[in-house]
Amino acid sequence: MIAVLERLPELVQRDFHDDPRFRIALEKFVPGEGWSLWMASPGPVGSGSRCVVLRPKLADCPEAFAHYVIAHEFAHAHLHNGGWGEITDIEEAADALAASWGFLQPMGGFVRG
Numbered sequence: 001m002i003a004v005l006e007r008l009p010e011l012v013q014r015d016f017h018d019d020p021r022f023r024i025a026l027e028k029f030v031p032g033e034g035w036s037l038w039m040a041s042p043g044p045v046g047s048g049s050r051c052v053v054l055r056p057k058l059a060d061c062p063e064a065f066a067h068y069v070i071a072h073e074f075a076h077a078h079l080h081n082g083g084w085g086e087i088t089d090i091e092e093a094a095d096a097l098a099a100s101w102g103f104l105q106p107m108g109g110f111v112r113g
């Protein structure tokens with residue numbers, strides 16, 4: 001997870017760092033069960049609500065795919081679950097932004113979240 005964060009553009013890292021709502025905590029990693037990703041959910045500033053994204057199969061995925069999934073979720077967070085530029089579909093926007101960071105969706109990969 002940190003390996004992915006460090007590869008994001010400095011501007012994006014600062015966006016996360018400066019947003020007190022953005023919190024990442026890697027829950028216990030359980031082989032076969034995966035791990036939990038905690039993130040600030042979009043909302044009015046100060047709302048402070050969080051959502052949990054569970055990726056039970058992530059632990060079994062190739063590293064490149066796992067990194068792509070994490071980058072995709074970071075992209076959602078950076079875009080506050082909105083579109084990116086002319087891309088209004090939030091999933092396409094997250095994919096496009098993650099790709100711009102160098103995390104391309106691996107061939108045959110599929111993720112929605």
Ligand SMILES: [Zn+2]
Pocket residue numbers: 072076090091094111112113
């Ligand atoms: Zn998504």
